Amino acid sequence: MLRAGGITAAALFVPGCMREPLQQVSSVADKAPPPPVAPRPAPVPAQPAPAPRIAGVSQPLLDRALAALDAKGNQLRQRDRIAIVDFTPASYRSRLALIDIANGRIDKLLVAHGIGSDPGHTAFLQQFSNENGSEATCEGAFIASNYYVGQHGRSQRLIGLDPTNSNAMDRAIVIHGAWYANKDMLSRHGKLGRSQGCFAVGETELARVFDHLGEGALLYAAKG
Incomplete structure (x- = not known):
């Protein structure tokens, strides 16, 4: 049992x-299976900042000037301002733009070109030249260098940074004031006179240019 x-x-x-x-x-x-893990979204690539636009300045020329500012930055003391000279219009137009990069403020002035750039005195720049004795305007990026007093009074030397203006110092291509770049030339002759290749501005406007550039800012000259 x-x-x-x-x-x-x-x-x-x-x-x-x-x-x-x-x-x-x-x-x-x-038990229900765990929910699938959602894949992480792919990172969105950063978009480049849009190129700044400044009214009254050719955009292609502004882009080239800002590219030169970046490329030559280690040689410049002033990076918050530049000067751009657009030699496309005639000399009776305001072709020199003093630009404050931080706020986009712009001040435009008359500026003369060289005899060798306009042999027939048409008021339009016909050609650039870097050759000694050409009396022509040269193009490219320049550093606004030191001041001195010469045959045109107070002036500012320019150092050429490109192959197209490498002889600027030897040729004494400078910024200076001149009677033939004064505004009254337009009412009397309809255009400015011509320099020997220098960036000549009106005698009463010279201080504004010097105050803007100081020593070590970029001046960029070309056709837009």
Whole structure:
């Protein structure tokens, strides 16, 4: 009887022991799978800052001048201002732009070009030249250098930074005031006179140019 009872008890016990693991497996299988992890969005590449625009200045010429400012920056003392001369219009137009880069303020003045750039005195610059003795205007990036007093009074030397104006110092290409670049030339002759290649401005405007450039700013001259 005991043996039979033991067998019976064992038979009753075993199914109970096996039921618990089956319940555990069943409960795990009934769980919902975890939601898939959403992929991280690809980083959006930074967009380049739009090129600044300044009213009254040719955009292609402004872009070239700012590129020169970046390229020649280690040679400049002043990077918050530049001067751009657009020799595309005639000399009766205000072609010299004094630009404050920080706030976009611009001041435009008359400026003469060289005799060798306009032999027929048409008022339009016909050609640039870097050659000694050409009496022509040269193009490219310049550093506004030191001041001195010469045959045209107070003047400012220019250092040419490009192959197109590398002889500027040897040729004494400078900024100076001149009677033939005064505004009254327009009412009398309809155009300015011509320099020997220098950037000649009106005698009463010279101080404004000097105050803007100081020593070490960029002047960029070309056709827009």
